[in-house]
Amino acid sequence: MARQKSPREKGKVKMHRMFYKYQEGDNVTIVRDISFAANFPKRINGKIGKIVGKRGKFYIIELKDFNEIKHFIINPAHLKAVK
Numbered sequence: 001m002a003r004q005k006s007p008r009e010k011g012k013v014k015m016h017r018m019f020y021k022y023q024e025g026d027n028v029t030i031v032r033d034i035s036f037a038a039n040f041p042k043r044i045n046g047k048i049g050k051i052v053g054k055r056g057k058f059y060i061i062e063l064k065d066f067n068e069i070k071h072f073i074i075n076p077a078h079l080k081a082v083k
Helices: 014-019
Strands: 027-030 048-055 056-067 068-074 080-081
Touching: 014 080, 027 056
Parallel strands: none
Antiparallel strands: 027 048, 027 080, 048 056, 056 068
């Protein structure tokens, strides 16, 4: 996992990720954006989960972690839609 952005990406915040509207049941992948503080474990970076609900501006993601189904509350800046 990269600890800093490449020189071309430095200082940029991808606003389209922040304002993208996800629906319940959508599949998303968790991709840590180092411009924002990530309040989730590093081990779930790159995993695919399902959106279960919304809490404020954050989304509740359900994914399988060590043979258990867990719920994580994640900023939309760290989410990417899966088709």
